[in-house]
Amino acid sequence: MQHSFQYDKRKVLQALRYHFIQRPEIRVLIILVNVFAIVSAVLFYMQKIRPEPFLLGSLIWLLMVAAFWFILPNTIYRRSSTFKDRFIAFFGDQEMVLENERGYINWGWGKFSKWFESPHFFHLYFDDKSFFLVPKEGMNETFRHELRSLLRQKIDQKA
Template identity: 45%
Template structure:
């Protein structure tokens, strides 16, 4: 099976958000910061902390959320040259190949640690930080996408 694709900036940024939010350490940090924000609201409401302290905690919460949701995905997108190329991807029984105008590279399926499916992409993970995004809209039909989904489930 062969697919060709270009990356859509909006979809890639959303996929990067999914990637960052799925990271355990970031998820724990978000939970802790949200719990801290709720605690500061409760302490402010019962008069245990000053309005200045509450506003400071709220400001830090907003900065963290904006950073995770907007700034981090945008910075990664802008730094990665990968998202600006056109690609062809070949899926065979034993390996898969990513190809663009500057060359190509093949990997056996055993090189993948896992895969995740999000609304617009298949995320093929080599490790916790290295991954390929395969756009779902590159497939000609639902049957072809289902075929890749089953192949990934069987191979990884």
């Protein structure tokens, strides 16, 4: 199977957001900040605390949203030249081959630890923090189905 693609900035930023939200430590952080914000809002409403803890919780929540939704994805996008290239990906029984005008790389399926699917991409993880995005744009439904089957078969764990 062969797929030619290049990246769309808006879709890549959304995929990076999915990556961050999938991280267990970030999920725990989001839950803790939300609990703190809710508890401080309730205590402030009941006049048990001054407004500073409530404002602090709100500020932390806003900073966290800005970091995970805007700052981190944009920083990663700007620093990575990968998102500006055109690629051809070959999906075989033994490996995935990725090619661009500068060369190619072979990744045996054993290199990948897990994968998951978001609305616009297949996320192929090498480890918890290193991954490669395969855009769905340009794939017909049959190709997507075949790729899903191949990923299920070749990569042990689905994220």
